[in-house]
Amino acid sequence: MTVARAERLLSLVQVLRRYRQPVSGSRLAEETGVSLRTLYRDIASLQAQGAPIEGEAGVGYVLRPGFLLPPLMFSQDEIEALVLGSRWVAKVADPRLAAGAADALAKIAAVLPQDLRDEIDASTLLVATQRHHEDTADLGLIRTAIRAEHRLRIIYQDGSGASTERVIWPFAVGFFDSVRVVVGWCELRRGFRHFRTDRIGSLHSLEDRYPRRRQALLKEWREAEGIAPPP
Amino acid sequence: MTVARAERLLSLVQVLRRYRQPVSGSRLAEETGVSLRTLYRDIASLQAQGAPIEGEAGVGYVLRPGFLLPPLMFSQDEIEALVLGSRWVAKVADPRLAAGAADALAKIAAVLPQDLRDEIDASTLLVATQRHHEDTADLGLIRTAIRAEHRLRIIYQDGSGASTERVIWPFAVGFFDSVRVVVGWCELRRGFRHFRTDRIGSLHSLEDRYPRRRQALLKEWREAEGIAPPP
DNA sequence: ACCCTGCTGCCAGAATCTGTCAGTAGGCTG
DNA sequence: CAGCCTACTGACAGATTCTGGCAGCAGGGT
Numbered sequence: 001m002t003v004a005r006a007e008r009l010l011s012l013v014q015v016l017r018r019y020r021q022p023v024s025g026s027r028l029a030e031e032t033g034v035s036l037r038t039l040y041r042d043i044a045s046l047q048a049q050g051a052p053i054e055g056e057a058g059v060g061y062v063l064r065p066g067f068l069l070p071p072l073m074f075s076q077d078e079i080e081a082l083v084l085g086s087r088w089v090a091k092v093a094d095p096r097l098a099a100g101a102a103d104a105l106a107k108i109a110a111v112l113p114q115d116l117r118d119e120i121d122a123s124t125l126l127v128a129t130q131r132h133h134e135d136t137a138d139l140g141l142i143r144t145a146i147r148a149e150h151r152l153r154i155i156y157q158d159g160s161g162a163s164t165e166r167v168i169w170p171f172a173v174g175f176f177d178s179v180r181v182v183v184g185w186c187e188l189r190r191g192f193r194h195f196r197t198d199r200i201g202s203l204h205s206l207e208d209r210y211p212r213r214r215q216a217l218l219k220e221w222r223e224a225e226g227i228a229p230p231p
Numbered sequence: 232m233t234v235a236r237a238e239r240l241l242s243l244v245q246v247l248r249r250y251r252q253p254v255s256g257s258r259l260a261e262e263t264g265v266s267l268r269t270l271y272r273d274i275a276s277l278q279a280q281g282a283p284i285e286g287e288a289g290v291g292y293v294l295r296p297g298f299l300l301p302p303l304m305f306s307q308d309e310i311e312a313l314v315l316g317s318r319w320v321a322k323v324a325d326p327r328l329a330a331g332a333a334d335a336l337a338k339i340a341a342v343l344p345q346d347l348r349d350e351i352d353a354s355t356l357l358v359a360t361q362r363h364h365e366d367t368a369d370l371g372l373i374r375t376a377i378r379a380e381h382r383l384r385i386i387y388q389d390g391s392g393a394s395t396e397r398v399i400w401p402f403a404v405g406f407f408d409s410v411r412v413v414v415g416w417c418e419l420r421r422g423f424r425h426f427r428t429d430r431i432g433s434l435h436s437l438e439d440r441y442p443r444r445r446q447a448l449l450k451e452w453r454e455a456e457g458i459a460p461p462p
Numbered sequence: 463a464c465c466c467t468g469c470t471g472c473c474a475g476a477a478t479c480t481g482t483c484a485g486t487a488g489g490c491t492g
Numbered sequence: 493c494a495g496c497c498t499a500c501t502g503a504c505a506g507a508t509t510c511t512g513g514c515a516g517c518a519g520g521g522t
Contacts, residue, residue, distance in 0.1 A: 489496105
């Protein structure tokens with residue numbers, strides 16, 4: 001007894017949800033293991049059932065949010081991934097974000113069937129990363145400033161030990177193995193600068209919004225530094 | 232082009248969700264417009280896909296919760312933690328686990344209210360960890376063996392370059408900055424041993440269960456190595 | 463003891479699905 | 493503009509699946 005098609009249609013929805021950018025039909029066909037022709041038929045079937053899938057020639061398919069069908073319950077691999085990720089965040093991030101990781105996992109656990117809930121506690125994937133440098137600045141405050149796109153006044157000690165006071169527009173944080181780095185536009189240097197969180201002496205939010213959007217700054221910084229966006 | 236069956240299976244789930252008391256098969260057959268025989272087949276199909284449907288003679292069918300993901304609500308910090316953790320796993324883990332991280336995040340995004348869903352894309356916390364050594368063994372297979380508590384036959388090259396063939400009882404994986412390490416009981420050495428995944432030459436699951444539980448092994452190993460459990 | 467129910471095997475005809483081939487059309491890039 | 497990638501549609505034939513009916517077994521409730 002097969003449910004090949006039903007299963008495939010669900011997995012197609014999941015693949016479309018995973019990519020948020022347009023995906024070509026041939027790629028979807030490959031991922032679901034059917035021919036291109038059948039993929040077109042599958043897309044048409046989903047659309048007939050109300051899935052807001054948009055296809056554009058030369059671009060690909062996108063699933064707009066709003067499809068009523070909720071996703072299937074998490075798989076074992078997905079639970080393991082969530083647990084592992086949460087453990088890593090709990091270990092390397094600031095206390096507020098660490099608590100967020102634990103709380104999020106608890107909320108997820110609350111909606112799991114018993115067997116999957118047991119998987120959470122039973123997971124034996126361990127985070128054993130190096131101990132990182134102690135932050136001298138509150139990364140939680142920095143994240144809040146980033147979300148609100150607020151300017152920050154900081155006192156920063158660079159690699160040579162010299163201290164400077166600057167106003168920056170923070171828009172990202174990079175998590176390295178032993179160091180966290182705030183990425184921002186520096187008003188003093190009129191350029192993108194990186195600030196290790198263990199070298200920021202003092203930190204004060206100016207509570208006013210910097211004039212550009214953080215996504216735009218991020219994109220510009222990526223191009224300047226040649227850093228590819230995450231998948 | 233109809234998707235009669237796929238559509239019917241979904242509607243069957245909806246009907247089962249609507250009733251919370253047991254429903255008889257004949258009633259379900261009537262509501263979905265098929266014969267009783269086909270209804271039994273549909274139920275079997277859904278169960279094969281993991282739907283926790285319970286049938287009892289003389290009573291009827293009940294759908295226990297845990298098949299579809301219900302709506303979830305998270306704080307901004309929790310979302311940031313989930314996104315950051317997922318990005319890290321996607322970067323450092325084996326392809327299957329990495330896909331699990333992306334899929335889990337996509338599923339969460341699908342049940343989030345609009346404003347929180349935007350937070351996922353907007354997150355500017357970046358994972359910039361060092362590039363790790365290439366695995367020579369499929370970590371996905373190892374994880375599967377750990378979950379099933381199966382013995383593994385491996386060929387391992389130790390630090391000095393000497394190759395040995397061993398049978399191990401794998402029970403944990405440690406994720407270091409540049410290396411992944413399988414923790415197991417080694418039948419050859421009669422003791423706990425650690426195996427870097429970039430030094431495991433060959434890997435073969437024996438498909439039989441080792442005689443102890445992995446939680447017990449983990450606890451014993453922790454005590455032997457003096458490693459504290461995660462919070 | 464009786465009825466309702468879940469569940470399985472078998473069968474044959476009907477319905478569906480799938481891949482291949484061919485062709486149209488729209489967007490993007492150079 | 494040409495060339496490439498892409499979305500889409502139609503037709504066809506073979507393979508696969510689906511479906512309903514029938515018969516029968518088993519478990520629970522009355």
